[in-house]
Amino acid sequence: MAYYNSNFNSLKENYLFIDIAKKIKQYQSENPDKTLIRMGIGDVTLPLAPVVVEALKKGADEMGQKETFKGYEDSGKGYMFLREAISKYYKSFGANVYPDEILISDGAKSDCGNIVDIFSEKNVVLVTDPAYPVYVDSNIMSGKKIIYASSNEENGFAAMPDKNVDCDIIYLCSPNNPTGSVYTKEQLEEWVNYARDMRAIIIFDAAYEAFIQDDSLPRSIYTIKGARECAIEICSLSKTAGFTGMRCGYTVIPNELCAYTVDFEGASVSSLWSRRQGSKFNGVAYPIQCAAAAVFTKEGIKQTRENIAYYMENARIMTETCDELGIKYTGGKNSPYIWLKCPNGMGSWEFFDFLLNEIQVVGTPGEGFGPNGKGWFRLTAFGSRENTMEAMSRLKNLLKK
């Protein structure tokens, strides 16, 4: 008899987005004349940069000609032209990451979820609260114990290590989804030292690095001394270059990174991951890798950063509105997310209903990302300028009443 993985019974059904969809549906059926402004979804809206489209089409043409057709990519780890481009990009902000340490994937979510395969169920996993739900769910599915580090108003929603707490695997995300907070160099140094002391491994989610405007903030954990001995970095082109519908990311595993048996025997994490991927993954489509490489050209960086500047101007308008209204928030300065404290002591869902009913603006209740999100609310800067301005204008009118 086929038995299912009983760890799945321990997963909490996340009804957040289902409940949001239900509430929206009901509101729309009762108010067919009203138009909603959606500021809840973490998806981009601007099209791919021209240089990226061009590279994708060139890759397509190559696939149509016998002389340039590409079948399986031998390594499954990504074409060297792309890995070299990413290595060069890392160098541009002071992180030394070699091409053979960069593994091309179909997105940060896949690697973030699949990386659990190489780790023992004996590990105690530290996740910040609130956090991107994938960290929690993928570890529950594989039977690992999860403990939480509190991100809260007091620490600016940037949880710091507690030396009295033991753990083996640590998930960090900076700039953070959902809170928009960004670790400083000193804060990341503290995490790296903590991890090294315990021989723990940090899984560092850098999916939003391209939104950092303040050059003193670290774009990669590898700008921190010692990180190569304790950290995996997972990154994505989803937000950097509008690749949410293109599916391409990259994971960095330094050659010196080790994991251990209970008898303290070390094994190369890079080898473990290669073995895993060798059996369960066959690389990313060649035309998609061509498009990804175009992102890292001079023109590609220029064009994609123009899109990010557009979103960051939205974020500026949003934080300006919060400042004006005296709403507390984190994020929005170096991140596309604004994480705000619901005004007048409202709960997350209460504020959700309030915005939906009063000004037809949809956001995301913070408690969907963990208990510490109660009373907080996430807005994203990925909308159009017009909608963002309209939503903020309505919010001002509503709260100034």
Place this chain on the structure above:
Amino acid sequence: MAYYNSNFNSLKENYLFIDIAKKIKQYQSENPDKTLIRMGIGDVTLPLAPVVVEALKKGADEMGQKETFKGYEDSGKGYMFLREAISKYYKSFGANVYPDEILISDGAKSDCGNIVDIFSEKNVVLVTDPAYPVYVDSNIMSGKKIIYASSNEENGFAAMPDKNVDCDIIYLCSPNNPTGSVYTKEQLEEWVNYARDMRAIIIFDAAYEAFIQDDSLPRSIYTIKGARECAIEICSLSKTAGFTGMRCGYTVIPNELCAYTVDFEGASVSSLWSRRQGSKFNGVAYPIQCAAAAVFTKEGIKQTRENIAYYMENARIMTETCDELGIKYTGGKNSPYIWLKCPNGMGSWEFFDFLLNEIQVVGTPGEGFGPNGKGWFRLTAFGSRENTMEAMSRLKNLLKK
């Protein structure tokens, strides 16, 4: 301290392709004037069909325009236009599979490897010997017990169920990689009945279905009565349409398929897989899905079947040669693989060296796919016509000596 998954220690290092590469390298350095004919690799060589390239470029253009840009695909399960096209394709050979049961993936290897996540480590997994190594390795990594069903010369390398053997998960591949054998309707019925009697689940790998020439042979397990209650089918466009470098496949999970707890409580396999993919996968690139949908248009089927006909003519030339030389083999009639018994009682590696040294033809020693492959050898029909004819001509000269 970060502990790694100790199941990885139980993986056998598969040195097959490494050893092949080493031997080739050595031969070439010693014989720089000789040109090798490679008939070992299971990769296609013909370019993408024109209709596919066109659809890929159209999808690329859409991604470059604000009005038609696509971000995350809501469900992550694949666009309905593609799932409907595949459902229609299934109907064309008599299998009822509904669009909502078809899940688009980045290839059969990913789904084949990742499906283990939803099953308990309590399951006893039945794999044929020889077999595609992914079935074995993905189950070892996740700590499941594996038993083997013997495919051998006596049963035409098409293992059949043994009612005295209990198991919970069953991997079948037809047309088979590496042996090229294809299950008849009656044989698959026997497997389906066996699985249903035990409430086991069959994972049916149909990656080579498009190579079936004999219409009486089943292209899908869902042409068999009762299969919807006991089988998952995994398929791919890699060989159907030359997508090895494009990464797109599909997995079918019928709505009625259940897995169980030890207390016999059932759970929907479809829901388990959706939960798994919802946390660890974000769908396939929109332009790739556009290209995939083009495969299932009338013109797409015509163009891609022309490529398959090209490969099958290679296979015919190869089997004709084997017949002429009195070499025993399976496959080649409804499969791009010819699985042959090494002549004159040679071992797999002995025959490999013999072909390499005498006629510069490279194949794959059968024992790389399991112990029952000893003394057998795999050749593929994916080369050019010219190379295939030349290799067969050399083989005739060599063995007729």
